[in-house]
Amino acid sequence: MTQELVYIIQPVTDDRTRVLHDEAVALIEAAGAAYAGTIYQTIREINPATYIGEGKLAELRDRIEGLDLTILFNGALSPSQTLNISSALNGRKVIDRTTLILDIFALRAESSEGKLQVELAQLKYLYPRLKGKGSALSRLGGGIGTRGPGESQLETDRRHIRTRIHALEERLKDTERRRSYQTERRKKDGVRTIALVGYTNTGKSTLLNALTGADVLTKDALFATLDPTARRFEINGAPLLLVDTVGFIQDLPHQLVEAFRSTLESALNCDLALIVCDAAGDFRTQRETTLQTLRELGFHAPYLIVMNKCDLSEDVEALAHDAICISAKDGRGLDVLRASIFEALRKQYLVATLYVPYTQMERYYALRPLLRERGMRYLEEGAEIDVTVPAEYRAKVAEFLRKDDHFS
Numbered sequence: 570m571t572q573e574l575v576y577i578i579q580p581v582t583d584d585r586t587r588v589l590h591d592e593a594v595a596l597i598e599a600a601g602a603a604y605a606g607t608i609y610q611t612i613r614e615i616n617p618a619t620y621i622g623e624g625k626l627a628e629l630r631d632r633i634e635g636l637d638l639t640i641l642f643n644g645a646l647s648p649s650q651t652l653n654i655s656s657a658l659n660g661r662k663v664i665d666r667t668t669l670i671l672d673i674f675a676l677r678a679e680s681s682e683g684k685l686q687v688e689l690a691q692l693k694y695l696y697p698r699l700k701g702k703g704s705a706l707s708r709l710g711g712g713i714g715t716r717g718p719g720e721s722q723l724e725t726d727r728r729h730i731r732t733r734i735h736a737l738e739e740r741l742k743d744t745e746r747r748r749s750y751q752t753e754r755r756k757k758d759g760v761r762t763i764a765l766v767g768y769t770n771t772g773k774s775t776l777l778n779a780l781t782g783a784d785v786l787t788k789d790a791l792f793a794t795l796d797p798t799a800r801r802f803e804i805n806g807a808p809l810l811l812v813d814t815v816g817f818i819q820d821l822p823h824q825l826v827e828a829f830r831s832t833l834e835s836a837l838n839c840d841l842a843l844i845v846c847d848a849a850g851d852f853r854t855q856r857e858t859t860l861q862t863l864r865e866l867g868f869h870a871p872y873l874i875v876m877n878k879c880d881l882s883e884d885v886e887a888l889a890h891d892a893i894c895i896s897a898k899d900g901r902g903l904d905v906l907r908a909s910i911f912e913a914l915r916k917q918y919l920v921a922t923l924y925v926p927y928t929q930m931e932r933y934y935a936l937r938p939l940l941r942e943r944g945m946r947y948l949e950e951g952a953e954i955d956v957t958v959p960a961e962y963r964a965k966v967a968e969f970l971r972k973d974d975h976f977s
């Protein structure tokens with residue numbers, strides 16, 4: 570099969586235009602298609618029928634005559650605008666940014682829950698586009714916008730789609746219940762959860778690997794990670810769980826945020842979040858987009874800003890003084906990051922040395938499952954034991970407490 574060629578219509582609005590455009594090129598590649606070119610249009614007044622003006626559409630039609638191209642409008646189009654632009658361009662396939670992002674998610678989804686979530690988002694976005702004359706979808710032909718777990722459903726009628734949406738919502742509720750049970754159990758085990766969140770391609774998965782010794786997929790591509798992955802690790806004996814999550818992007822389709830809400834929420838229901846930014850990229854936009862998406866999700870946990878890829882950018886420390894500067898690739902700054910994570914969680918742990926007389930050893934052994942031992946020294950009458958204890962068990966070990974040597 571020949572590769573789908575995509576031509577961009579880029580509305581020129583504010584200083585975000587350049588970033589949005591370059592991102593669209595990366596999105597096209599992530600969807601397995603090839604970038605063919607761009608026509609820019611300054612927007613003074615939005616044309617309700619076709620968004621951009623008729624003159625510009627005519628110019629585009631001439632420019633692409635005889636070429637087999639898909640048109641990407643790098644913004645959001647209403648169903649009727651999509652149809653109108655398509656007919657002004659002699660029936661060419663027209664997609665918008667949301668359709669493209671949904672398509673990438675459809676390609677990447679691997680877990681059964683991820684597939685259900687993407688299918689739900691696709692159906693919700695495409696459903697209104699099936700209203701009106703004929704099926705807007707049949708005009709899409711093959712390729713971007715028609716792929717994904719819901720492929721066969723997308724071709725059926727509206728009544729089926731409604732039934733399917735309902736069934737998907739029910740099944741997702743089920744998985745959600747199961748997950749909240751797991752979260753409860755983790756809390757009971759005294760394991761604290763740290764979520765890696767941030768803009769796509771900033772190095773979240775690379776950081777997961779660096780901190781936990783895992784080997785999850787990392788890739789120079791948008792949305793390499795879809796399903797949340799969790800790995801255990803320790804800092805100063807404290808058992809921690811690090812959760813990698815799907816990346817964010819500007820104007821992330823709200824249908825997707827909705828569909829992924831439950832997976833994200835379980836990660837966001839964390840004790841601490843690391844908001845990862847790319848020091849070599851537009852980190853202000855990344856940070857703002859991430860914080861805004863988190864707000865939409867009702868996030869309220871404490872967080873640290875982590876500026877990754879500092880090996881690529883010399884002067885970032887001066888620009889981002891509230892951030893911890895690291896390189897997940899060469900390891901710089903990781904010790905500072907570990908210390909900052911532990912400091913942020915400190916009030917949740919007691920780091921101490923216990924003194925247990927040998928006569929009391931039985932009682933100590935009963936408490937042992939609640940804590941982590943970091944070291945033990947045998948003295949004459951008893952043992953000195955360095956431990957890390959979740960704060961809620963403080964009272965239980967209090968009788969053996971000698972000195973609180975909090976982490977420094």
Ligand SMILES: Nc1nc2c(ncn2[C@@H]2O[C@H](COP(=O)(O)OP(=O)(O)OP(=O)(O)O)[C@@H](O)[C@H]2O)c(=O)[nH]1
Pocket residue numbers: 768769770771772773774775776786787788789790791792793794795815816817877878879880881895896897898899
């Ligand atoms: N130079 C440099 N490259 C890095 C660093 N960390 C990650 N990368 C590269 O950045 C790219 C993206 O890394 P990932 O870890 O896949 O990023 P991610 O945030 O998980 O991305 P998504 O899952 O797609 O949202 C890969 O090519 C990594 O090798 C770093 O500290 N320095």
Ligand SMILES: [Mg+2]
Pocket residue numbers: 773774775786787793794813
């Ligand atoms: Mg990733």
